[in-house]
Amino acid sequence: MFKNTIPSAEITPEAVYLKRRDFMKGSLLGLSALGVGAGSLLATSPALANQPLSPLQYQKVKALAQSGFYTDEALTPYDDVKRYNNFYEFGMDKTDPAKYAEAMTVDPWSIAIEGEVAKPASYQLEDILSWVDLEERIYRLRCVEAWSMVIPWVGFPLAELIKKVQPTAKAKYIQFETLARRSEMRGMRSLTSIIDWPYREGLRMDEAMNPLAFLATGLYGRELPKQNGAPIRLVLPWKYGFKSIKSIVKIRFLEKQPYTTWQDLAPEEYGFYANVNPEVDHPRWSQKFERRLPSSFFAPNRIPTEMFNGYGEQVAHLYKNMNLKKYY
Ligand SMILES: Nc1nc2c(c(=O)[nH]1)N[C@H]1C(S)=C(S)[C@@H](COP(=O)(O)O)O[C@H]1N2
Ligand SMILES: [Mo]
Numbered sequence: 001m002f003k004n005t006i007p008s009a010e011i012t013p014e015a016v017y018l019k020r021r022d023f024m025k026g027s028l029l030g031l032s033a034l035g036v037g038a039g040s041l042l043a044t045s046p047a048l049a050n051q052p053l054s055p056l057q058y059q060k061v062k063a064l065a066q067s068g069f070y071t072d073e074a075l076t077p078y079d080d081v082k083r084y085n086n087f088y089e090f091g092m093d094k095t096d097p098a099k100y101a102e103a104m105t106v107d108p109w110s111i112a113i114e115g116e117v118a119k120p121a122s123y124q125l126e127d128i129l130s131w132v133d134l135e136e137r138i139y140r141l142r143c144v145e146a147w148s149m150v151i152p153w154v155g156f157p158l159a160e161l162i163k164k165v166q167p168t169a170k171a172k173y174i175q176f177e178t179l180a181r182r183s184e185m186r187g188m189r190s191l192t193s194i195i196d197w198p199y200r201e202g203l204r205m206d207e208a209m210n211p212l213a214f215l216a217t218g219l220y221g222r223e224l225p226k227q228n229g230a231p232i233r234l235v236l237p238w239k240y241g242f243k244s245i246k247s248i249v250k251i252r253f254l255e256k257q258p259y260t261t262w263q264d265l266a267p268e269e270y271g272f273y274a275n276v277n278p279e280v281d282h283p284r285w286s287q288k289f290e291r292r293l294p295s296s297f298f299a300p301n302r303i304p305t306e307m308f309n310g311y312g313e314q315v316a317h318l319y320k321n322m323n324l325k326k327y328y
Contacts, residue, residue: 068212068237068314069137076149076293082225084293086143087246088195089178089185090227096187097227103184104247106231115253118166125231129217131164132156136221137214139237141244142276142309148290153235154218159209167205167253175202175258176234177250195261201234201245202258202272204318212237212314215248238311240274271328275319276309280328 064070087097090104109125134154142148162174180198182188188197207213214235217224224230229246236243242262252258262270269283278288287305295301308315319327 068311071138071140071150073140073150075138075152078220080293081149081151081219082227085227086241087227087229088193089180089187089197089199091187091190100186101226103186104179104181104226104230105184106226106247109231111232111248112250113165114250116168116171116255117253118168128161132160134217137235139214139235140309141235141237141241142290142305144240144242144270144274144282146285146287146290147293147295149293152220153214153216154221155214155216155235157211158213158215158234159211161215162208170255171253172205173202173254173257174205174208175200175252175254176245176248177252178245179247179249194265196264199245199261200259201243202260203236206318210315210318212311238275238308238315240276242270243274273319273327275324275328276305277307277324277328278305279307280325
């Protein structure tokens with residue numbers, strides 16, 4: 001249904017490009033290295049075209065804005081998106097993922113689908129990508145640490161994958177797991193790491209089916225950098241960033257609310273829902289404001305945080321009768 005709001009013909013060039021496995025195999029390519037494909041990509045991607053949009057493209061942008069799939073806020077520069085990361089498998093510092101994630105092998109890649117589902121199996125990433133059309137989404141990302149970015153992702157709705165594998169009537173929740181490969185993940189070998197690997201996250205099924213819930217395979221019209229969760233990661237723009245789990249290798253359908261990494265580590269600080277909420281402070285800091293990157297000491301770029309990170313129109317109904325101070 002929402003698929004019709006995306007003029008897929010316009011994004012076909014980049015979709016085809018990013019689906020090609022040999023493209024995904026290569027190391028991170030600079031824009032100039034994209035060659036012929038980049039010309040059409042530049043012409044159709046509002047994220048990459050630093051020029052006024054044509055009337056036709058403006059229609060597209062307006063349609064997307066209403067759905068929450070697009071924002072015209074200033075994009076966080078590509079360099080910041082790939083140099084300032086949280087990916088604890090590679091270390092605790094913001095710069096560790098960019099330094100060390102290159103060691104992760106992302107080809108071949110498969111995702112195991114398990115639990116309350118008609119078609120449990122291990123699927124090659126290529127198979128999954130052959131079921132879907134890729135599209136661009138420009139989303140705000142708000143970390144629980146009170147910084148935020150605006151990122152142009154490439155990917156497809158999580159709902160499309162879920163429909164394809166057919167969860168049973170018993171499936172009320174969904175759990176995701178990140179790759180846990182000690183030999184390639186420096187942070188996992190660290191003696192100071194307190195995480196019970198693999199990193200896990202979860203959603204209620206109706207949250208997972210919401211059109212905003214997105215599986216990203218790229219950003220800025222290019223393949224996903226490893227430090228951002230290559231080759232496939234979740235993006236949930238109305239929730240704190242830690243819910244947007246990276247480098248997914250397992251998806252499990254469950255009757256009961258699943259174990260999630262941060263709730264297990266500090267349940268009084270990080271809840272299962274983790275919806276962005278300026279009214280519920282973290283026990284150690286306020287959530288009323290955020291630093292929008294790029295930000296510096298002299299230009300902090302401090303802005304107020306919005307309920308559901310500004311996506312209330314799309315998701316507030318999911319939490320209608322819930323006390324969000326209790327279910328944070
Ligand atoms: N597997 C895994 N996924 C993860 C994390 C992590 O440490 N490991 N960090 C989360 C947090 S706290 C945030 S804010 C986002 C950051 O995504 P980005 O680095 O692409 O901006 O990834 C989330 N996904
Ligand atoms: Mo985060």
